[in-house]
Amino acid sequence: MASADQVPVVVEGTKSLLRTRLLDGEKFVSEYEETLGCVGCWKAVRVRCVQLTTRRIIFREVYHRPCRQSPPLLRQVLFKELCEVGVDYSGSLGVHWLVHVFNFLVISGTFIVGIVLLMYGTASVDSGNDTMGNIWTAVGSLSMIIWFCTMALYIYRFCRKPVPDIVFGTRCPQLLTFAIRLPDKAQRIKLLEEVTALMYKSQ
Numbered sequence: 264m265a266s267a268d269q270v271p272v273v274v275e276g277t278k279s280l281l282r283t284r285l286l287d288g289e290k291f292v293s294e295y296e297e298t299l300g301c302v303g304c305w306k307a308v309r310v311r312c313v314q315l316t317t318r319r320i321i322f323r324e325v326y327h328r329p330c331r332q333s334p335p336l337l338r339q340v341l342f343k344e345l346c347e348v349g350v351d352y353s354g355s356l357g358v359h360w361l362v363h364v365f366n367f368l369v370i371s372g373t374f375i376v377g378i379v380l381l382m383y384g385t386a387s388v389d390s391g392n393d394t395m396g397n398i399w400t401a402v403g404s405l406s407m408i409i410w411f412c413t414m415a416l417y418i419y420r421f422c423r424k425p426v427p428d429i430v431f432g433t434r435c436p437q438l439l440t441f442a443i444r445l446p447d448k449a450q451r452i453k454l455l456e457e458v459t460a461l462m463y464k465s466q
Contacts, residue, residue, distance in 0.1 A: 338438045342465035347432040377406035
């Protein structure tokens with residue numbers, strides 16, 4: 264059982280991800296959560312949570328992968344160690360550079376494989392091997408369809424207006440910056456106002 268000073272927060276009827284031991288005179292203020300990805304899909308789902316108390320800001324990030332859950336990243340920063348809070352309208356801070364490399368490899372790889380297989384299938388048909396030629400042509404066509412769908416999805420994500428990130432800068436070398444992405448504009452404004460007020464009070 265949880266101790267008296269380790270009470271799980273309840274936000275809008277849902278149990279909080281965080282269980283925080285309160286300091287003397289400390290109170291909970293609010294909590295914000297971001298879920299990137301669809302629960303139950305084959306891809307990884309990222310959950311980021313920011314919790315505010317009157318003295319600290321607590322950040323938690325965890326990835327739910329198809330076969331396992333990654334170890335959670337949990338950091339807490341006193342408001343006196345928080346040096347800035349801002350908005351990143353590009354929405355790219357939370358995207359790892361490996362994601363862009365993976366997208367490039369998928370797009371270029373499926374295109375190259377599709378072209379090579381189509382050419383190989385055509386050459387096989389011309390040489391009289393209709394069965395293998397048709398198989399290579401079908402696989403090449405499937406690869407080109409995957410390339411087209413991936414390219415269309417990438418262009419859509421590139422052209423659409425990104426959801427801004429609320430970015431926090433700290434004086435702590437272990438966690439210089441962290442961010443949370445909130446689609447609701449009212450929530451973003453509320454979080455900025457609360458953090459600004461708590462930073463001012465901690466000075």
